[in-house]
Amino acid sequence: MTASAEFPVPERPDGWLSGDEIAQVRRSMPIVYVDAIPVRVDDSGDVIAVGLLLRVTREGVMSRALISGRVMYHERVRDALVRHIEKDLGPVALPQIPASPQPFTVAEYFPTPGVTAYHDPRQHAVSLAYVVPVLGDCLPQHDAIDLAWLTPEEACAEQVQVEMNGGQGVLLRQAMAHVGRL
Amino acid sequence: MTASAEFPVPERPDGWLSGDEIAQVRRSMPIVYVDAIPVRVDDSGDVIAVGLLLRVTREGVMSRALISGRVMYHERVRDALVRHIEKDLGPVALPQIPASPQPFTVAEYFPTPGVTAYHDPRQHAVSLAYVVPVLGDCLPQHDAIDLAWLTPEEACAEQVQVEMNGGQGVLLRQAMAHVGRL
Amino acid sequence: MTASAEFPVPERPDGWLSGDEIAQVRRSMPIVYVDAIPVRVDDSGDVIAVGLLLRVTREGVMSRALISGRVMYHERVRDALVRHIEKDLGPVALPQIPASPQPFTVAEYFPTPGVTAYHDPRQHAVSLAYVVPVLGDCLPQHDAIDLAWLTPEEACAEQVQVEMNGGQGVLLRQAMAHVGRL
């Protein structure tokens, strides 16, 4: 999950919660998330590369991440996917959001490690996960220092997996299993 | 969606929200839900009947409903499915919760009608929808006055569809499409 | 299913079967098929139109059809999808073949009507069905006299459904259910 601030002021609707209230909500109920695995495909739809964001954590450790973020109030899941992909890959990535809302899996990030394969110390997030082909130019934004395109084999290799946090390495391998490239 | 109270006192974890705060949360962020379509199947897994709850709305109108309810903080989606099915069908329904967390669709209930096919005036709910075969005895509980088993054809017929609210008729037909019985 | 000849000479590999042998195979074992539902989507992936081929049957009746055809020996499913879409929509349709081989359903066309919702008097076909967004120009080819783009609502309406044969109307509605546009 991204470490970026996710409740920015401009998106706050009427009756929105204060910072303290948000913190309390995050300890009180599950939060709706989306995870997107950006991929490059060939003309027959076969995945040839997976895009991973390179970030430096607060502790100064390099980590690789998927595109991940909250679904806002009164926002459709598909619009949340577009928003988060544009936020992380820039405005001309041309993501091909799936026509169906059926995710390939649901990643349940628990604040307690070990309940599921996914973990987020800040909250209980229920994340709908999608593989999203991107056709345009992708430029890492904000806190990401690079965007690396790896083959499915490289993405599933141990040295990449250990650089991913909170179970996103597992989710990435689930995505590759789903597209037949495990 | 069920009209029953959904934030009962015994399930309230530490740091839980008051009634006013809950109302504010419901106007501020999407709530994680599950929808279950209980079915009877034959030996080869083919759906032969769909279970619909019969309820009387606050306005005194008869309505038919799916099993629907919130996912609690620190509760897995599959445990929420078990809890809501037992709540509505009793403790010996023997639901066969799907092995995979992949829902057949995601129903986005918006407080504003017309944004999606689903509507809930109380909240923005993002609901993971599953078809769940039940093997045991099912007895309607609490506010449901009956549980009717209909064939897929009957369930999709106009006279049943008009008795369903908030887009659950659409969701039911989507479920029948998914199991090849539209 | 398309009425076009489907075992053309140029695609015949070594050891291929004669016409008589093919006819016997079609009475002897299920044939692997793909069905494609071509769609136009908006920037957030929402389906806004469905493409239906207009054909005249041998009996001189107008009918509407999906893109449908056989998977060849030593051909991947995704390559069969590309081939049949290009055959019916032309070489610049730019189909976005799904990254995952998971079909939204499997349509089992039986030579005997009534076993399933699908029927093909010539054969037992097991067809993997996919929704395929197309980004380019689509021109009906060969035996199709037109390609009509309908809204999901129009495509599911009774007057269109009656113009479809062999259960393809059901398959089309299943596709719309899958993309949340039933």
Next chain:
Amino acid sequence: MTASAEFPVPERPDGWLSGDEIAQVRRSMPIVYVDAIPVRVDDSGDVIAVGLLLRVTREGVMSRALISGRVMYHERVRDALVRHIEKDLGPVALPQIPASPQPFTVAEYFPTPGVTAYHDPRQHAVSLAYVVPVLGDCLPQHDAIDLAWLTPEEACAEQVQVEMNGGQGVLLRQAMAHVGRL
């Protein structure tokens, strides 16, 4: 894929092919298959064990296998699943065939290695793959010398994977990814 004879005399319908003709068909067109991954689940549907058949190949090597076999002419996919599961696990395995025909993936076994992750030197098989919970007693039949129940973690471990042939190890891991137990 099972090494057992798969075109037995009693299942031969009218007009069925001779042995020579079958061999020619297998070199001429893809064959419809099903793969079943038998699992034990707990009360909330979570997979706790995977069943693998232990066989001795013609070369005298021990191998582990999934349940796999052909779909017959005029046989529904769900009936083929029941038949092959009963053939391999006995008549009281009580398989819970999925209500939906949507497979979790399609495994394309090619006679040429390397085209896909799956390989079958005898034929081009297009196999619909399903995870199937079994509730009853399972007894290995015929050519299987044992049925081993492994945890998902054990099933995905290298020492088990190397004992599987034709890409079934990959398919098994895809199944575990699908049920959230990779």
